[in-house]
Amino acid sequence: MEHISLTINGQKISCPPETTVLEAAEQHGIKIPTLCHHPDLKPVGACRLCLVEEEQGGRVMASCVTPVAQDMAIRTDSARIVKHRRNIVRLMMAEHPESCLVCSKGNRCRLREIAAQMGLGETGLYPMPNGKPLETLNPFIVRDLSKCILCGKCIRADHELVVAGAIDYHRRGFKSRPATLHDLPLESSTCTFCGTCVSICPTGALSTTLSGYVGTPEREGVTTCGFCSVGCSLRLGAAGEHVIEVNPSGVTGSVNGATLCVRGHFAHDYLNSATRLTGPMIQKEDEMMPVSWEEALDTVARRLLEIKKVHGPQSIGFYGSSKCTNEENYLFQKMARTLVGCNNVDHGGYLTPRTALQGIQERTAGECRINRLASLEQAEAILVMGADPDQSVPVLGYHLRRAARKGVPVVGVDVRKTDLSPLAETWLCISPGKDLEWIHCLTALLWKKFSHDPAFIERFTQGFESYGESLSSFNPERLCLTTGLDMRVLNHVVDVVKGRKISFVIGHGITRQVQGARCMDAILNLALMTGSLGPGGGGLYVIAPENNEAGAWDMGSVPDALPGRIPLGEASGRHRFERAWRVRLSPDQGLNVLRMVEEAEKGNLKALYVMGENPVKSLPQHDRVAAALARMEFLVVQDILDTETVQKADAVLPGAAFSEKPGSFTNMEGRINCFQPVVEPPGESRPDWEILDRLGQKLGNPQPFGAVSEIREEMVRLIPQYAGLADISEGEWTWIRPLEGTRLFSPQGPGDRIPFSSLEKSEYEAGDDAYPFTAVLGPLRFHLGSGTRTGASKRIAGFD
Numbered sequence: 001m002e003h004i005s006l007t008i009n010g011q012k013i014s015c016p017p018e019t020t021v022l023e024a025a026e027q028h029g030i031k032i033p034t035l036c037h038h039p040d041l042k043p044v045g046a047c048r049l050c051l052v053e054e055e056q057g058g059r060v061m062a063s064c065v066t067p068v069a070q071d072m073a074i075r076t077d078s079a080r081i082v083k084h085r086r087n088i089v090r091l092m093m094a095e096h097p098e099s100c101l102v103c104s105k106g107n108r109c110r111l112r113e114i115a116a117q118m119g120l121g122e123t124g125l126y127p128m129p130n131g132k133p134l135e136t137l138n139p140f141i142v143r144d145l146s147k148c149i150l151c152g153k154c155i156r157a158d159h160e161l162v163v164a165g166a167i168d169y170h171r172r173g174f175k176s177r178p179a180t181l182h183d184l185p186l187e188s189s190t191c192t193f194c195g196t197c198v199s200i201c202p203t204g205a206l207s208t209t210l211s212g213y214v215g216t217p218e219r220e221g222v223t224t225c226g227f228c229s230v231g232c233s234l235r236l237g238a239a240g241e242h243v244i245e246v247n248p249s250g251v252t253g254s255v256n257g258a259t260l261c262v263r264g265h266f267a268h269d270y271l272n273s274a275t276r277l278t279g280p281m282i283q284k285e286d287e288m289m290p291v292s293w294e295e296a297l298d299t300v301a302r303r304l305l306e307i308k309k310v311h312g313p314q315s316i317g318f319y320g321s322s323k324c325t326n327e328e329n330y331l332f333q334k335m336a337r338t339l340v341g342c343n344n345v346d347h348g349g350y351l352t353p354r355t356a357l358q359g360i361q362e363r364t365a366g367e368c369r370i371n372r373l374a375s376l377e378q379a380e381a382i383l384v385m386g387a388d389p390d391q392s393v394p395v396l397g398y399h400l401r402r403a404a405r406k407g408v409p410v411v412g413v414d415v416r417k418t419d420l421s422p423l424a425e426t427w428l429c430i431s432p433g434k435d436l437e438w439i440h441c442l443t444a445l446l447w448k449k450f451s452h453d454p455a456f457i458e459r460f461t462q463g464f465e466s467y468g469e470s471l472s473s474f475n476p477e478r479l480c481l482t483t484g485l486d487m488r489v490l491n492h493v494v495d496v497v498k499g500r501k502i503s504f505v506i507g508h509g510i511t512r513q514v515q516g517a518r519c520m521d522a523i524l525n526l527a528l529m530t531g532s533l534g535p536g537g538g539g540l541y542v543i544a545p546e547n548n549e550a551g552a553w554d555m556g557s558v559p560d561a562l563p564g565r566i567p568l569g570e571a572s573g574r575h576r577f578e579r580a581w582r583v584r585l586s587p588d589q590g591l592n593v594l595r596m597v598e599e600a601e602k603g604n605l606k607a608l609y610v611m612g613e614n615p616v617k618s619l620p621q622h623d624r625v626a627a628a629l630a631r632m633e634f635l636v637v638q639d640i641l642d643t644e645t646v647q648k649a650d651a652v653l654p655g656a657a658f659s660e661k662p663g664s665f666t667n668m669e670g671r672i673n674c675f676q677p678v679v680e681p682p683g684e685s686r687p688d689w690e691i692l693d694r695l696g697q698k699l700g701n702p703q704p705f706g707a708v709s710e711i712r713e714e715m716v717r718l719i720p721q722y723a724g725l726a727d728i729s730e731g732e733w734t735w736i737r738p739l740e741g742t743r744l745f746s747p748q749g750p751g752d753r754i755p756f757s758s759l760e761k762s763e764y765e766a767g768d769d770a771y772p773f774t775a776v777l778g779p780l781r782f783h784l785g786s787g788t789r790t791g792a793s794k795r796i797a798g799f800d
Contacts, residue, residue: 011028022037048088095129137186227263227267228784229393229548230255231547263782269793280295319348320345325665327711339701393543426492428489434482456528502526612639615645655686660680662675
């Protein structure tokens with residue numbers, strides 16, 4: 001592309017066409033002050049502070065909305081421009097309240113910063129007070145619009161980034177202000193309380209509701225959100241050893257950019273909850289007693305070894321966490337397999353997509369895992385199935401909303417309408433339990449209309465001929481009747497996606513149902529038939545509720561696979577870990593968490609080690625789970641909060657939250673985020689990896705790791721998909737790597753081919769006539785999973 005040459009302040013520069021003068025200046029280290037500009041928002045030239053002067057004709061223009069032109073000569077600091085800027089700031093300050101000492105924005109106020117740079121202490125103008133009432137009705141956001149400078153950032157972020165449409169300009173002239181429709185409170189609007197407007201506001205007009213601390217954080221650090229599987233990049237502000245503020249990190253290329261959701265922005269006050277565990281405890285004479293770490297770990301090791309000796313290693317279970325780091329999950333499963341000698345290992349993601357994704361993992365060798373959320377905004381067509389991303393993973397919802405606004409056809413299929421339905425090109429309300437029939441129906445219609453990709457099928461797949469013969473026997477009209485859909489609407493969907501690469505967004509409405517595995521197989525068949533995988537394809541975006549479900553599976557914190565998702569029954573892979581760990585590993589699958597509960601009820605499971613989970617609350621049939629745990633001889637719980645499961649423990653080990661330890665998480669895109677601690681763990685609590693490492697020594701491990709970096713080195717050596725961790729520093733990210741030897745979508749020529757699976761008919765069972773109702777359970781925007789952490793948030797509790 002031919003570049004344009006111009007001169008700014010006498011400095012010759014070149015840049016691509018369509019670059020604005022402001023962007024060109026910033027790219028070459030020339031600073032121009034702005035208040036309304038943000039790199040993620042469309043420029044509007046509202047504040048006029050970025051004025052520059054053209055040398056030839058003396059034309060004054062806003063640099064943020066002026067594109068560069070060939071041989072343009074610009075001055076950013078002429079006397080005329082400086083005078084204009086000073087007058088603009090003086091007028092703003094004359095209207096602005098003099099409350100800097102008590103303003104929550106403190107030293108980070110952009111208006112105050114620019115005024116100081118210009119040497120403006122006093123305006124020399126009569127004050128123009130523009131008083132507006134302080135709004136503090138909700139527990140998340142404080143609005144003091146007397147400090148609003150009408151930059152419009154909050155409105156543009158709401159419309160362009162979050163696409164909620166909750167606020168816009170209200171009234172005109174001196175009375176103009178951002179407001180909701182009919183000037184109703186935020187809680188009566190479409191506001192989702194994502195907090196994007198708060199983070200992006202340059203003054204103290206919008207701020208976070210705080211208790212106990214007001215002012216600028218003493219220090220800040222970048223980390224990764226510990227809630228959902230999007231893995232947003234956060235900037236945490238701390239005072240003392242408490243996290244007091246959370247904002248998007250602003251790191252270029254992060255998955256969330258300038259946005260967060262209500263949980264990520266406001267629910268992290270659970271980190272300072274009074275229910276935090278701060279010291280180890282042991283059950284003594286029917287009472288939990290504080291003990292030293294040495295005594296606690298000695299007791300846990302002694303009791304586990306005693307139970308192993310008397311009842312065998314299969315009498316002990318390990319229930320890990322999809323909220324703990326990759327390094328901790330790796331260490332957890334290794335301790336179970338090498339020091340105790342059992343495969344009874346599972347994590348909190350068992351009831352989520354893993355069971356439905358087993359077939360996809362096997363058929364694709366895990367090579368379809370990298371799917372960037374940002375790619376959705378350039379998709380050809382998007383099919384959202386059984387998902388409510390606005391509630392479960394809101395940042396994914398923002399990407400979908402932006403895609404729809406850009407004209408990408410979005411088709412939604414669910415048993416009910418969700419918040420995404422008004423933006424969708426078509427929305428299909430399907431009968432409960434009929435997803436498999438709907439997928440088969442769409443696939444058959446596309447096949448009959450020759451809307452498949454012969455070149456892709458020939459190059460990358462196998463078994464299509466028999467699959468096509470099976471499709472020819474399907475009667476779409478008859479199938480359509482069973483789904484509760486209108487055939488005309490279904491034909492319209494076919495016309496919408498015909499000839500396009502489809503991006504599939506799949507939620508728990510598919511993965512958690514009885515036929516989840518069959519549905520996922522059928523979706524993969526549809527993706528293969530339409531050429532929607534691999535280079536230039538759409539991809540599969542499978543929503544996982546918890547932040548590190550993918551990583552926990554990768555690390556082998558499952559009963560049927562070793563790290564790298566190697567099946568226990570695969571001899572070559574198992575022998576590789578046996579040589580590395582110097583131990584014999586059983587090829588037999590261990591107990592998953594539900595089997596652990598059942599075996600505990602029977603009296604066969606004698607001990608359970610729970611790390612970072614609250615099964616009494618998160619698993620179905622709470623009373624049954626609690627009773628099963630009570631039957632065991634020994635229950636160890638390692639957690640950060642005093643939960644329902646902690647109350648039943650024989651030993652309690654206080655762990656550290658994500659903000660208090662180093663590690664890495666793997667998000668739903670296939671991105672591996674590394675992070676460092678921002679604050680110290682409270683009291684005597686310790687990072688989970690450190691607890692496991694010290695306990696491993698007492699269980700007989702002669703070579704403890706001693707540091708997260710040492711654990712990560714072994715992971716890189718034994719898990720090829722995580723080899724990228726060796727090349728990055730803390731605070732950076734890398735991507736899952738394909739396995740050596742696999743050649744799916746190889747540009748060099750035909751490689752391994754993905755097989756079409758056979759068409760399986762539905763096994764959906766009709767409900768009982770005595771109970772003619774169907775319960776449809778959806779996610780909650782303000783809570784995640786069992787709500788253990790979000791339930792400890794004062795802000796979330798204040799809104800509920």
